[in-house]
Amino acid sequence: GEDVEQSLFLSVREGDSSVINCTYTDSSSTYLYWYKQEPGAGLQLLTYIFSNMDMKQDQRLTVLLNKKDKHLSLRIADTQTGDSAIYFCAEPEGSQGNLIFGKGTKLSVKP
């Protein structure tokens, strides 16, 4: 079945760039997603990328997709303390609507 892998922790200083990496298994995934979870809250869709793209930029966020290596990354420019959260990579399960999530990367931003 599908599996999504992420590193568990990342610590950066305020103002630096953060890069969160993810590998996935289903090469037929049409979309790949990044969700953000703040403490005590549900998951919020942060951004997505369509599988025929290799890069998507949205303000401070840049998503890079390497389909050959099944590698997805999320870059946050000028990271702020408000970006401290857990970031989940997700891919759809086959043709179903269900999403398969990674374990999440906890981003800590130091002032």
Add this chain to the structure above:
Amino acid sequence: EAGVVQSPRYKIIEKKQPVAFWCNPISGHNTLYWYRQNLGQGPELLIRYENEEAVDDSQLPKDRFSAERLKGVDSTLKIQPAELGDSAVYLCASSAMSQARWEGYTFGSGTRLTVV
């Protein structure tokens, strides 16, 4: 517009007791999901409804878990009896079949269950 509403936010129960969680999806969203998120893990699907029909319940531990979605709107997830290992956050999410795939789904804030 209210998002996905879940209640209660927190629940502490003794093992072997029953517990129920309630979810009200976004109006017009006909797909509803229950996910379980263990500490330090990503969410894992328990059950998915299309309207009132459970179309994927393969990951639901049916010996103790049950769910219903009467009238295809609100949903209830029940555990009876609860075990210590059921301690987790139970997340509800919804989406509309008509919406674009890239919109993902909308999650509620979850119910944090602690079984003691």
